[in-house]
Amino acid sequence: MGRLVAFIILLIPGIMAAYGIKLMRDTLFNKLLEPYPALWLQFTLGTIFVVLGIGFFAGFLLNRDRKKGNVSKRFQK
Structure with a gap:
C-alpha cells in the first residue's frame, strides 16, 4: 500500500511536467x-510546470538517497 501511495505522489508531478512540455511545444508551433x-x-x-515537476521529483530522489547515505558529502545535511 505504501509503494502505491509513493507511486501516485510521484506520478502527479510527472504528469504536470509532461503537460508543461506540451504547453511549451504548442507555443513554439x-x-x-x-x-x-x-x-x-x-x-x-x-x-513553471516543468520546473516544479522536475524539481519535486529531484527533491524526492535527493531526500531518499540522503536517508540511504548514497550522496556525496556536499549534499548531506
Whole structure:
C-alpha cells in the first residue's frame, strides 16, 4: 500500500511536467490552447510546470538517497 501511495505522489508531478512540455511545444508551433489568452502566458506556465515537476521529483530522489547515505558529502545535511 505504501509503494502505491509513493507511486501516485510521484506520478502527479510527472504528469504536470509532461503537460508543461506540451504547453511549451504548442507555443513554439504557434498553437494557442483554449484557457490561455496569450502565447507568452502559455509558455511561461509551461516552464513553471516543468520546473516544479522536475524539481519535486529531484527533491524526492535527493531526500531518499540522503536517508540511504548514497550522496556525496556536499549534499548531506
